[in-house]
Amino acid sequence: MNVVVWNEYRHEKENPAVKEVYPEGIHETLATFLREDGMNVKTVTLDEPEHGLTDELLQETDVLVWWGHKAHEEVKDDIAEKVKQRVLDGMGLVVLHSGHFSKVFKKLMGTGCDLKWREADERERLWVVDPTHPITEGIGEYIELEKEEMYGEHFDIPTPDELIFISWFEGGEVFRSGATFKRGRGKIFYFRPGHETYPTYHNEDIKQVIKNGVRWAKNKNTPTHVYGNHKPIENLDK
Template structure:
């Protein structure tokens, strides 16, 4: 499996708190733990040529992991369209935290993907609501994070095909924090935790969920359907 971890890599350059937590970038931490499962893991960032997502890279990518926050509008429209098309063609997509507002995710969802939010260093308890799903393998009844950014309902997304996690926050809100979708031949997993000023991606349970999610969205062996006018497979007898 070929995995690409994409990240704006802007907070790490501009915010010393984030740089201290993620000196190699959020993408670096995620790529490191994904390499425990996959040999071919690479990273790409916003300021690279074509955002690091050239045709050659995308054509070879089985799963794309996307983290974005402060620079969604800087992603080129043509590249967002290419990523969307690759998902429709079968590439898996894992969308993390504020990437709910990315051009790619909004194009695939067809909605505003808006929500409530608050930064107050509050506790999050993320409950597993589908314990039979492969993405929850190796996870207990819930994951508890001491400090996270609050995301609250209503989350303006289409009704998920599968709801995996439901979060409760110390301030009282709840949120659909893990959800899956299918678009064309592609599978999508949205996973909420991961605010840049908290060390969330060092949490082993969060890492386990992302590792499971990458495996689940991998769909590269799915048959390619043929569309258009079709010749019969059997002889058609006319009367």
């Protein structure tokens, strides 16, 4: 299973508080626990040529994990369009935290993907609302995070195909924090937690959800359909 973790890798270079939490970058933290789960993982970042997302790399990628925040507009439109097309062709996509505002996610959703937010060191409780889903395997009724950034409704996304988690925050807001979508032959999982100044990606339950989400998003060799004008299967001669 070939996984690529994409990260802006800006906060870790510019903010000592973030570097302390993720000294090798958020991408390497994510890659480490995915590798421990037996996945073949590569990491690429925004400032590499083509943002690291070459045609060759994307063609061999089963699932792309995306973390972005402060530099969404620096992602070139043609690269975002190329990633979108790979999802339509069957590549899985796991979008984390502020990746909701990435060009790739917005293109695939077709909406503004906006929301309310607040940084106030609030407790977050992520309730499992679909306990039968493979993404929740190994998780209890809820995940509790001592401190996280608040995201609040309304979340401007299409109605999810499946709603997996709903968050409650100490300040009173709720949020659809885990949702899946199908686009073309590709599967998408959006998972909310992961503000850069908090050690969220060191939490064992959060790691488990992301590992489950990556495995769920991998295409299981489903049929490829042919479109356009088509010759009949049966003999139409009368």
